[in-house]
Amino acid sequence: MGKRLPMSIPYGWFFIAYADDLPRGKVQTVHYFNKEMVLFRTDNGEIGLLDAYCLHMGAHLGHGGKVEGESIRCPFHDWKFNTKGQCTEVPYSKTMPPSLKTKKKCQKTYHAVEKNKVIWAWYHPEDKEPFFDVMEHEEISHPDWVELEKFEWRFASNPQEIAENGVDVAHFQYVHGMTSVPEGKTTYDGVIRKSMAEGTRDIKQPDGSVKTKNSRVETIQNGAGQKYTRISGLTDTFLMVLATPITDEDVELRFAFTYKKCNPESLEYKAAKGTIKTLIGKTGVEGDIPIWENKIFHKYPLLCDGDGPIMRFRKYFGQFYCQQNK
Ligand code: FES
Numbered sequence: 325m326g327k328r329l330p331m332s333i334p335y336g337w338f339f340i341a342y343a344d345d346l347p348r349g350k351v352q353t354v355h356y357f358n359k360e361m362v363l364f365r366t367d368n369g370e371i372g373l374l375d376a377y378c379l380h381m382g383a384h385l386g387h388g389g390k391v392e393g394e395s396i397r398c399p400f401h402d403w404k405f406n407t408k409g410q411c412t413e414v415p416y417s418k419t420m421p422p423s424l425k426t427k428k429k430c431q432k433t434y435h436a437v438e439k440n441k442v443i444w445a446w447y448h449p450e451d452k453e454p455f456f457d458v459m460e461h462e463e464i465s466h467p468d469w470v471e472l473e474k475f476e477w478r479f480a481s482n483p484q485e486i487a488e489n490g491v492d493v494a495h496f497q498y499v500h501g502m503t504s505v506p507e508g509k510t511t512y513d514g515v516i517r518k519s520m521a522e523g524t525r526d527i528k529q530p531d532g533s534v535k536t537k538n539s540r541v542e543t544i545q546n547g548a549g550q551k552y553t554r555i556s557g558l559t560d561t562f563l564m565v566l567a568t569p570i571t572d573e574d575v576e577l578r579f580a581f582t583y584k585k586c587n588p589e590s591l592e593y594k595a596a597k598g599t600i601k602t603l604i605g606k607t608g609v610e611g612d613i614p615i616w617e618n619k620i621f622h623k624y625p626l627l628c629d630g631d632g633p634i635m636r637f638r639k640y641f642g643q644f645y646c647q648q649n650k
């Protein structure tokens with residue numbers, strides 16, 4: 325039997341850390357995309373993401389490396405590297421190797437940006453430069469919206485299987501106990517997929533009366549690693565779905581929510597908390613995880629009417645791989 329999941333690691337911008345967890349001067353190891361990397365923040369607040377193994381004699385910069393000014397010092401022989409991977413000092417050497425002096429030889433770097441209170445790394449299996457950007461969300465850091473509420477899981481799966489779940493409309497009833505989840509209107513535009521479902525919901529008021537409210541769920545995927553959902557109804561809730569491959573068979577999934585600030589006694593507050601509970605519990609991602617961890621991937625599933633646009637979704641997601649297994 326072949327691999328349970330035949331896919332390789334897709335390309336895109338992926339979560340590697342929350343920005344708040346990396347204060348100035350901090351060094352941390354990052355093990356994603358089957359790579360060992362080191363992430364650090366300089367005294368001026370810049371971030372650096374380098375290959376973890378020092379080009380000199382291979383020490384791991386994430387184990388004992390220290391930030392000094394705008395650079396990181398290797399724990400083995402004290403060589404100093406800036407965020408561009410250039411070696412800026414060999415403290416004991418009177419004649420630095422010419423390739424270091426001319427900056428020909430550098431520590432390998434990865435593209436990393438800070439947006440939406442998240443540090444994102446660009447991963448591409450063929451080391452191509454980024455050709456699209458991380459989208460920015462006005463809700464994050466907005467004074468009217470609460471601080472991020474964060475959840476995380478690690479399990480054996482991959483970003484494609486997680487994303488495909490959203491278009492698998494038939495499973496919502498059987499895994500999540502929901503009567504119907506319309507897929508809504510979907511558009512595909514290059515690396516971006518947008519879907520929007522609109523409807524009405526009856527909401528029971530404290531006095532027993534029922535108010536009908538418009539509800540709207542908008543989901544946007546931008547490359548293999550950025551996905552977010554805006555849920556509007558009684559209140560507005562915003563969710564970042566952050567799926568980062570550790571290897572091609574293991575993934576970390578994070579949900580980061582924010583919602584409009586409101587009184588904790590209000591119906592709006594209860595609605596926002598209710599939405600979060602629904603999306604993280606058995607009615608949400610925790611219902612899916614046992615299926616994802618154990619299923620295999622059928623390249624040609626036996627689909628029937630009512631199954632949702634699985635193959636259209638796969639055609640879209642297939643662009644994020646460089647080899648077969650699309
Ligand atoms: S191994 Fe890093 S300075 Fe020698």
Ligand SMILES: [Fe+2]
Pocket residue numbers: 489495499500608609612
């Ligand atoms: Fe699901």
